[in-house]
Amino acid sequence: xxxxxxxxxxxxxxxxxxxIAGIHYPAEKLELLSxxxxxxxxxxxxxxxxxxxxxxxxxxxxxxTQAFLDSITTNETYFFRCQRHWDxxxxxxxxxxxxxxxxxxxxxxWSAAASTGAEAFTMLIVLQQALGAAFASTPIEVLGxxxxxxxxxxxxxxxxxxYALAQTAPELVKKYFTKNxxxxxxxxxxxxxxxxxxxxxxxxPLPGNRRFDFVFLRNVMIYFDGPSRERVLKNAFDVLLPGGxxxxxxxxxxxxxxxxFQYVKPSVFVKPTGAPAxxxxxxx
Numbered sequence: 001x002x003x004x005x006x007x008x009x010x011x012x013x014x015x016x017x018x019x020i021a022g023i024h025y026p027a028e029k030l031e032l033l034s035x036x037x038x039x040x041x042x043x044x045x046x047x048x049x050x051x052x053x054x055x056x057x058x059x060x061x062x063x064x065t066q067a068f069l070d071s072i073t074t075n076e077t078y079f080f081r082c083q084r085h086w087d088x089x090x091x092x093x094x095x096x097x098x099x100x101x102x103x104x105x106x107x108x109x110w111s112a113a114a115s116t117g118a119e120a121f122t123m124l125i126v127l128q129q130a131l132g133a134a135f136a137s138t139p140i141e142v143l144g145x146x147x148x149x150x151x152x153x154x155x156x157x158x159x160x161x162x163y164a165l166a167q168t169a170p171e172l173v174k175k176y177f178t179k180n181x182x183x184x185x186x187x188x189x190x191x192x193x194x195x196x197x198x199x200x201x202x203x204x205p206l207p208g209n210r211r212f213d214f215v216f217l218r219n220v221m222i223y224f225d226g227p228s229r230e231r232v233l234k235n236a237f238d239v240l241l242p243g244g245x246x247x248x249x250x251x252x253x254x255x256x257x258x259x260x261f262q263y264v265k266p267s268v269f270v271k272p273t274g275a276p277a278x279x280x281x282x283x284x
Contacts, residue, residue: 004034009049013037016056021069021147022203022228036071043067070150077115079122079160080167082218085247086126088268089214092245093130096213106139110212112202112236113220114144117155118164120195121187123216125176128191143210145200152197159184202232211241218267219249226257233259240271 005013010030017023025033037049044064046052056065080086096102107127111120120142128135146152165173165185177185200206202220215236221229236246237260246261246269248254254261254269261269 023223024225070148077118078164108212110215111144112217120144142195144197158187242273
């Protein structure tokens with residue numbers, strides 16, 4: 001298949017992607033989506049867009065559907081992305097540590113669009129800096145989730161090319177990474193054990209009864225429309241502890257969507273103490 005999707009074909013794929021993942025592919029990305037689907041056509045020996053779409057709609061094709069989702073999601077990631085978020089995170093942890101009543105409480109963090117793990121591992125670096133000697137005695141749990149199983153496998157490896165560390169201070173690279181024979185920088189394996197990576201669709205509630213002090217939900221809502229954003233935000237709200245913080249991407253605004261958070265500063269929000277349940281998302 002050499003040609004791009006027709007407008008009608010694009011719309012059918014758009015609707016399927018939205019149904020599965022809540023992701024809105026704008027029409028101006030028709031060529032991008034076409035190129036990514038072409039790769040799956042070649043990989044599977046499927047002759048046409050329509051026949052591949054029909055395959056994705058079969059309940060027996062879960063593995064190929066996941067491969068398709070892996071191919072269409074963008075996973076740009078690097079350590080210490082948006083330094084001001086990490087400055088805020090460090091200050092919040094230090095303030096928490098200064099409170100004797102909270103000092104021994106577990107710290108639970110969720111990297112809700114974890115990609116290849118740089119965000120989750122940055123959390124651990126900043127935590128160790130903020131807690132100092134208390135880091136070893138503080139119960140810490142970090143959850144990293146993503147829709148793509150492919151990037152989660154990379155996250156579990158914890159090995160990165162130099163570009164992923166371009167925003168990381170050289171002394172931190174030296175302290176937390178070891179270079180392997182593939183010219184990759186491997187994150188400290190002892191610290192890495194504090195992170196659990198698992199697949200999760202942000203459109204669905206997070207399984208289990210976990211509650212978090214911080215949820216990082218950065219640079220992913222740009223792919224959702226209003227109703228999908230509301231649904232994602234409700235799922236994040238429901239698992240945050242009262243007083244817990246939500247961090248979103250610098251270019252992401254919550255002004256036009258319903259949610260239960262209070263504004264703290266640009267791209268940082270808090271779940272109010274004694275907050276009621278999050279508002280129900282708008283119907284799609």
